[in-house]
Amino acid sequence: MRREQKNFDNVIQTGIDFVKKNRNKIDSINFGTGEPTVEPSFFSFCDQLNRVAPNVTLGVTTNGNLAKAARNPYNLDVFIRCIEDIDISLDFGDAERQDESRNCEGAFQGVIETLKLCQKYGKNATVVSVMHKYNCSYSNFSSMIRIARLYNASFRINILRPTVDFSFALPYKNLKDNFINLIREYEVESIADPLLAALVEADCPNGDPTAESSFRILPNGYVTPSTYLLDADWQVKRLDEIDNIDSMHELDSFKKIKAVEIPQSCGKCRMREICKGGVFDRRWLWYHDFSENDPYCPLRFGDSLDWKQLSGNVIYSKKRKSFVHDGYLPTLIFNPTINARALSRWDNIYLNYRSSYNSNEPDQYILKAEEITSQKTKRKVLDLGSGLGRNGKYFLSKGDYVSFIESSKVANDILVKSLLDKNIMSGYSVIECDIVEFLENEKNESFDIVLAMHIISHGTIDIIASSYIKNIYRVLKKNGIACITLPSITDERCPNHGADIYEYTLEDGPEKGIVHSFYSEAALLSEINGFEVLEIDEKTNDSGNAHWNLILRKR
Numbered sequence: 001m002r003r004e005q006k007n008f009d010n011v012i013q014t015g016i017d018f019v020k021k022n023r024n025k026i027d028s029i030n031f032g033t034g035e036p037t038v039e040p041s042f043f044s045f046c047d048q049l050n051r052v053a054p055n056v057t058l059g060v061t062t063n064g065n066l067a068k069a070a071r072n073p074y075n076l077d078v079f080i081r082c083i084e085d086i087d088i089s090l091d092f093g094d095a096e097r098q099d100e101s102r103n104c105e106g107a108f109q110g111v112i113e114t115l116k117l118c119q120k121y122g123k124n125a126t127v128v129s130v131m132h133k134y135n136c137s138y139s140n141f142s143s144m145i146r147i148a149r150l151y152n153a154s155f156r157i158n159i160l161r162p163t164v165d166f167s168f169a170l171p172y173k174n175l176k177d178n179f180i181n182l183i184r185e186y187e188v189e190s191i192a193d194p195l196l197a198a199l200v201e202a203d204c205p206n207g208d209p210t211a212e213s214s215f216r217i218l219p220n221g222y223v224t225p226s227t228y229l230l231d232a233d234w235q236v237k238r239l240d241e242i243d244n245i246d247s248m249h250e251l252d253s254f255k256k257i258k259a260v261e262i263p264q265s266c267g268k269c270r271m272r273e274i275c276k277g278g279v280f281d282r283r284w285l286w287y288h289d290f291s292e293n294d295p296y297c298p299l300r301f302g303d304s305l306d307w308k309q310l311s312g313n314v315i316y317s318k319k320r321k322s323f324v325h326d327g328y329l330p331t332l333i334f335n336p337t338i339n340a341r342a343l344s345r346w347d348n349i350y351l352n353y354r355s356s357y358n359s360n361e362p363d364q365y366i367l368k369a370e371e372i373t374s375q376k377t378k379r380k381v382l383d384l385g386s387g388l389g390r391n392g393k394y395f396l397s398k399g400d401y402v403s404f405i406e407s408s409k410v411a412n413d414i415l416v417k418s419l420l421d422k423n424i425m426s427g428y429s430v431i432e433c434d435i436v437e438f439l440e441n442e443k444n445e446s447f448d449i450v451l452a453m454h455i456i457s458h459g460t461i462d463i464i465a466s467s468y469i470k471n472i473y474r475v476l477k478k479n480g481i482a483c484i485t486l487p488s489i490t491d492e493r494c495p496n497h498g499a500d501i502y503e504y505t506l507e508d509g510p511e512k513g514i515v516h517s518f519y520s521e522a523a524l525l526s527e528i529n530g531f532e533v534l535e536i537d538e539k540t541n542d543s544g545n546a547h548w549n550l551i552l553r554k555r
């Protein structure tokens with residue numbers, strides 16, 4: 001709904017009249033595209049719709065402005081009484097990139113505040129993301145799904161449907177990798193995409209739901225059979241020309257969809273009875289020709305149809321909710337609870353031994369390193385293996401920008417929750433990935449400070465020398481400071497105190513089964529070429545664990 005459209009008030013009245021006449025045949029209405037909550041009459045429109053059709057579920061897709069709009073008491077009252085289903089759009093899992101992508105400072109904060117509002121009033125909230133070429137990284141989706149998880153929301157994905165500009169279109173490989181990860185890691189609420197459902201053998205009982213039981217009303221009043229089929233070919237009648245909702249099935253645009261057949265190119269594909277050639281709107285948007293099959297059909301890329309081999313069986317959500325968006329467009333809905341099979345060793349360590357890692361105090365060497373840095377404000381800090389974040393949080397409190405790198409979903413959940421609970425929304429990103437992978441892909445000279453506290457010891461000697469230390473040096477700016485802790489050869493857990501370097505898999509304690517590498521001072525100093533050693537100190541704790549603490553400056 002847009003005020004600038006002609007006869008805005010008539011359009012509103014047309015909508016109310018239509019719903020009143022057809023209320024027994026309408027289950028739900030969603031307001032999406034654009035931002036309905038910025039329109040002053042949106043809430044009174046919902047109020048009126050609710051009065052004429054109290055059994056129709058109302059939903060809204062918001063960019064997070066809903067929380068701001070609901071500061072108005074009347075809007076809040078309508079929200080509480082009339083709107084049940086809230087989709088909150090998110091493109092990136094951190095404030096800096098979300099605000100930039102929306103060109104709006106505070107956009108990320110609006111998302112979080114809207115989720116909190118939904119939680120407070122028990123609304124059915126879903127974080128929805130359009131997956132495209134530039135936001136599809138594993139760590140970005142992990143961050144967005146985490147936000148849904150922290151606020152008891154579901155997570156919905158629309159694969160980008162380009163209309164004119166295909167430069168943002170999701171590449172096939174990214175779709176495959178992401179979808180397989182999602183199936184492996186999270187419970188499924190609904191997969192209403194017949195191609196993707198077929199590839200992992202998921203339920204998709206109604207196939208492509210386009211033109212079956214839903215339609216879209218465009219701002220100009222025309223109705224179309226699909227959220228994504230918008231060009232003139234699909235706009236055959238306006239809502240004010242339609243009296244009975246059932247008559248929509250007789251419109252040419254709806255009949256055209258129903259007449260679509262499985263493309264010849266699908267031949268004897270073993271998935272043809274479920275997939276049926278893929279999603280209608282994708283076939284039209286990519287080729288303007290329904291005789292083509294889905295642009296993401298793996299056979300177009302010479303790939304295998306058996307994605308289930310990689311994803312494992314689909315695990316369905318035990319408490320499957322009902323959604324306004326379920327079954328009216330080809331979309332994917334997940335319960336963001338982490339599947340047990342996706343929990344890593346470190347996730348289990350944080351689940352079972354959280355108290356061992358629970359300190360909020362920064363390591364004392366961090367404080368020393370902070371004193372040494374010449375730049376005192378707006379530093380870029382890299383916290384490798386950040387765990388629950390005690391060291392990075394210290395720099396965050398100083399106004400620095402912190403990149404927390406941690407592969408454990410459980411640790412990242414605890415860290416992000418602790419920050420969002422304190423309304424700390426920006427100044428950081430939490431990147432869920434392997435440290436080596438992060439370091440090897442990061443640009444040269446990106447950080448003022450790198451923290452690797454009790455973390456790069458969890459690796460073989462080869463990885464420590466060839467990847468960790470070399471890359472820490474590379475990603476530091478000139479004169480940047482590295483704070484590194486490595487186990488000493490005198491550590492009680494090391495069975496060979498006489499060696500210079502000893503690689504050993506721990507047999508006890510929370511980190512049982514994890515490789516540690518123990519160093520003598522001489523061996524350690526030989527690994528850190530290019531650094532000026534500002535401090536080297538050996539410390540042994542009450543349990544006999546001995547560590548070298550190093551503060552280094554990049555020359």
Ligand code: SF4
Nearest residue numbers: 266269272275277297
């Ligand atoms: S060949 Fe056709 S039916 Fe088979 S997976 Fe591809 S699009 Fe689907």
